[in-house]
Amino acid sequence: MDILELSILRHATLREALAQLDRTAQGVILLNDESGRFERTITDGDLRRLMLQGASLDDQLADLAYAESVTLAPGFTRRQALEKMQKHGINQVPVIDASGRAVDLVLRAEIDEQILLSTPHMGSAELDFVGEAFRTNWIAPLGPNVDAFEHELADAVGAGHAVALSSGTAAIHIALILLGVGHGDTVLCSSLTFAASVNPIVYQGAEPVLIDSEPDSWNMSPVALERALAAAARANRLPKAVIIVSLYGQSADMDPLLELCDHYGVPVVEDAAESLGATYKNKSSGTFGKLGIYSFNGNKIITTSGGGMLVTEDKALADRARFLATQARDPAPHYEHSVIGYNYRMSNILAGVGRGQLSVLGERVAARRAVFDLYKSELSDLGWLEWMPEPEWSHSTHWLSVCTIAKDSTHIRSSDVIAALAADLIEARPVWKPMHLQPVFSSCDYYEHGNASVSDGLFERGICLPSGSNMTEGQVLRVVERLRAYSAA
Numbered sequence: 205m206d207i208l209e210l211s212i213l214r215h216a217t218l219r220e221a222l223a224q225l226d227r228t229a230q231g232v233i234l235l236n237d238e239s240g241r242f243e244r245t246i247t248d249g250d251l252r253r254l255m256l257q258g259a260s261l262d263d264q265l266a267d268l269a270y271a272e273s274v275t276l277a278p279g280f281t282r283r284q285a286l287e288k289m290q291k292h293g294i295n296q297v298p299v300i301d302a303s304g305r306a307v308d309l310v311l312r313a314e315i316d317e318q319i320l321l322s323t324p325h326m327g328s329a330e331l332d333f334v335g336e337a338f339r340t341n342w343i344a345p346l347g348p349n350v351d352a353f354e355h356e357l358a359d360a361v362g363a364g365h366a367v368a369l370s371s372g373t374a375a376i377h378i379a380l381i382l383l384g385v386g387h388g389d390t391v392l393c394s395s396l397t398f399a400a401s402v403n404p405i406v407y408q409g410a411e412p413v414l415i416d417s418e419p420d421s422w423n424m425s426p427v428a429l430e431r432a433l434a435a436a437a438r439a440n441r442l443p444k445a446v447i448i449v450s451l452y453g454q455s456a457d458m459d460p461l462l463e464l465c466d467h468y469g470v471p472v473v474e475d476a477a478e479s480l481g482a483t484y485k486n487k488s489s490g491t492f493g494k495l496g497i498y499s500f501n502g503n504k505i506i507t508t509s510g511g512g513m514l515v516t517e518d519k520a521l522a523d524r525a526r527f528l529a530t531q532a533r534d535p536a537p538h539y540e541h542s543v544i545g546y547n548y549r550m551s552n553i554l555a556g557v558g559r560g561q562l563s564v565l566g567e568r569v570a571a572r573r574a575v576f577d578l579y580k581s582e583l584s585d586l587g588w589l590e591w592m593p594e595p596e597w598s599h600s601t602h603w604l605s606v607c608t609i610a611k612d613s614t615h616i617r618s619s620d621v622i623a624a625l626a627a628d629l630i631e632a633r634p635v636w637k638p639m640h641l642q643p644v645f646s647s648c649d650y651y652e653h654g655n656a657s658v659s660d661g662l663f664e665r666g667i668c669l670p671s672g673s674n675m676t677e678g679q680v681l682r683v684v685e686r687l688r689a690y691s692a693a
Contacts, residue, residue: 212235380445454600637663
């Protein structure tokens with residue numbers, strides 16, 4: 205609304221002021237002096253108090269007392285505005301420029317929306333499957349939705365078998381057990397990842413060896429992997445497995461990595477927790493290793509609230525995974541256990557959510573790619589921003605839209621950009637802090653891509669922007685606007 209429509213002068217009557225309050229419907233009008241300088245705000249409560257003091261509807265506002273109003277200066281952040289509103293119990297604040305004139309009216313209803321990093325995007329099919337579970341009383345773990353979700357996901361990614369589990373972390377843990385990882389063994393793993401990729405190695409009493417990223421995909425470096433495997437061979441201590449992580453919706457460069465692992469006879473676990481729906485040379489991410497892992501955590505491209513999936517071409521491994529994940533109960537009329545098992549199976553209700561989500565996976569991928577493309581096109585002229593590369597062999601989901609501060613933009617820090625976005629109620633985060641920099645894994649061996657760590661630089665300069673498939677164009681453009689404002693400051 206034009207600020208002039210919200211403004212009124214002292215020679216106006218109470219009747220005119222009430223009519224203006226009613227017409228503008230903002231809960232407040234702005235009292236200006238004859239020169240146009242702001243004096244104070246007026247609410248219907250102010251007018252009622254005047255009338256209780258004896259004023260009539262035809263009296264002028266001249267008798268309205270001067271009062272100091274809560275105001276903002278241009279350049280305010282949403283957080284600053286909301287903090288003022290909260291402190292003073294108000295829902296509107298005028299913006300006053302250096303000359304004392306009102307230039308805007310900030311409304312709580314228009315600025316209190318947060319833009320989060322990656323929120324669940326639910327549809328209608330999920331309720332149908334969950335409702336069926338309730339109607340048939342399949343509430344306990346396992347059931348028809350679990351079986352169907354496994355078959356449907358295996359079909360969707362082109363895997364032979366799938367096992368629905370309670371989390372992606374559980375799936376990695378089971379995968380390492382299936383490969384015989386135990387105390388005293390080593391397992392090679394991408395360093396630029398979330399801790400859940402590495403923690404299961406330690407669960408098994410094994411030692412992580414961390415591998416740097418390469419700059420073309422940000423995923424595991426074949427150069428660093430070759431160094432690590434060659435060193436392990438010289439020490440006569442080859443790893444029991446290599447965990448290759450595919451970050452932010454983009455597959456690793458699998459061919460050279462698999463060639464190295466095949467050469468040394470080391471099996472691959474592909475951690476595709478973040479890359480369901482992505483492809484490498486037209487084949488689904490997560491289906492290249494002996495075992496593959498997906499996550500359905502609440503922030504992933506599709507979600508079951510919490511859950512994961514293990515995929516493999518080996519039926520015997522899939523059967524063994526189900527056995528171990530269901531407390532390793534032996535086939536007997538009583539409860540018989542010969543090995544240690546785990547309570548890692550997905551519930552039938554959550555599998556129903558997963559079935560509904562899986563049915564729109566293609567739409568979710570397209571939506572996230574559109575968010576990334578809009579950021580990239582709208583911010584193409586900002587020389588200090590660079591975008592996560594997408595090699596020609598990759599079809600990324602852009603689960604998260606990730607950028608970095610250009611190396612030569614030494615005056616800009618990613619932490620400052622993230623703070624500027626947060627001040628406008630926009631959630632952004634740093635790129636994963638590499639595992640070799642984490643206190644808990646700082647003693648682990650680490651192999652760099654070259655003379656300097658690629659992972660370290662990406663962590664130092666990287667920013668994950670809001671990327672949800674349910675973001676509106678307006679929300680994306682609000683992020684763009686705030687980045688532009690930061691750039692201009």
